Amino acid sequence: MFLIFLRHSYAQNEQKVQSSKTVVIEQISPGAYTTFKVSNNVTIYKVGFQNQFKMNVAGHLFIPKSLDTNSKHAAIIVGHPMGAVKEQSADVYASNMADRGFITLAIDLSYWGESGGESRNAVAPEMYAEDFSAAVDFLGTRSFVDRSRIGVLGVCGSGSFVISAAKIDPRMKAIATVSMYDMGSASRNALNHSQTLEQRKKIQAEAAEQRYVEFKGGETKYTGGTVHQLDQNTHPIQREFYEFYRTPRGEYTPKG
Numbered sequence: 001m002f003l004i005f006l007r008h009s010y011a012q013n014e015q016k017v018q019s020s021k022t023v024v025i026e027q028i029s030p031g032a033y034t035t036f037k038v039s040n041n042v043t044i045y046k047v048g049f050q051n052q053f054k055m056n057v058a059g060h061l062f063i064p065k066s067l068d069t070n071s072k073h074a075a076i077i078v079g080h081p082m083g084a085v086k087e088q089s090a091d092v093y094a095s096n097m098a099d100r101g102f103i104t105l106a107i108d109l110s111y112w113g114e115s116g117g118e119s120r121n122a123v124a125p126e127m128y129a130e131d132f133s134a135a136v137d138f139l140g141t142r143s144f145v146d147r148s149r150i151g152v153l154g155v156c157g158s159g160s161f162v163i164s165a166a167k168i169d170p171r172m173k174a175i176a177t178v179s180m181y182d183m184g185s186a187s188r189n190a191l192n193h194s195q196t197l198e199q200r201k202k203i204q205a206e207a208a209e210q211r212y213v214e215f216k217g218g219e220t221k222y223t224g225g226t227v228h229q230l231d232q233n234t235h236p237i238q239r240e241f242y243e244f245y246r247t248p249r250g251e252y253t254p255k256g
Helices: 089-099 125-140 157-168 183-189 197-215 236-245
Strands: 024-027 042-050 056-064 073-079 103-107 145-155 174-178
Touching: 042 089, 042 125, 056 089, 056 125, 073 089, 073 125, 073 157, 089 103, 089 145, 103 125, 125 145, 125 157, 145 157, 157 174, 157 183
Parallel strands: 073 103, 073 145, 145 174
Antiparallel strands: 024 042, 042 056, 056 103
16 A cells, blocks of 8 residues: 555545555645745645665655646656756756646656665666656556656756656656756766776776775765866866855755
8 A cells, every 4th residue: 555644635536546665745845845936836745656676766746736636637757967866956847847737746866865775876877767667657646647648857967867768668758858968978988078098998997996995895985076166277067067056056965
């Protein structure tokens, strides 16, 4: 049976749904979880469900207050940029589309944010694809969602991840991307193909040696992300990232 915390009338109908997976739905206050202003026309729910690997996927479900829950409606899943969490740009797009009448679900990909998975911040595109399919599972079992009208929006790195997901999951009927980034190419070649083959091989060799360190209990070594400080030599792309991820405009660190 679903484990459901009810805070809204639509959830009454969801009690009738049977599943071997646990689903959590809880209404939340926007101010505690968002970095932006949420329309008064939208209600937000904190949700959790499992993917096929029994890992918890955390999400924010946005529902228009005017929605007729006795009818079936289109729904959109939103994926966050690589290295981000749902409370940032994914929630922004989900909130705005809900304000326009769509049911939307912004998720944390596995190993990130409030979703499950160890080691934290792992890069696993195949698992990300599964998370999007699990989000379809969740939405498609809501009584007010039209299974034939579920789409996915990928922001930045998620743009390429949702395309991978859609290639193997025909239930995703529409795909859109925002500033899509090919993370595979970026990892291999760096920005504007500035990384040489020799540099890439050096990184691979260092990563291989680091496995011995971590296997013996040594400290986990993480790759770099957005810089914490700006100086005169900071790359323009890093400045752009900093202005969002390191300022009140978009900074958000989930618990854990």
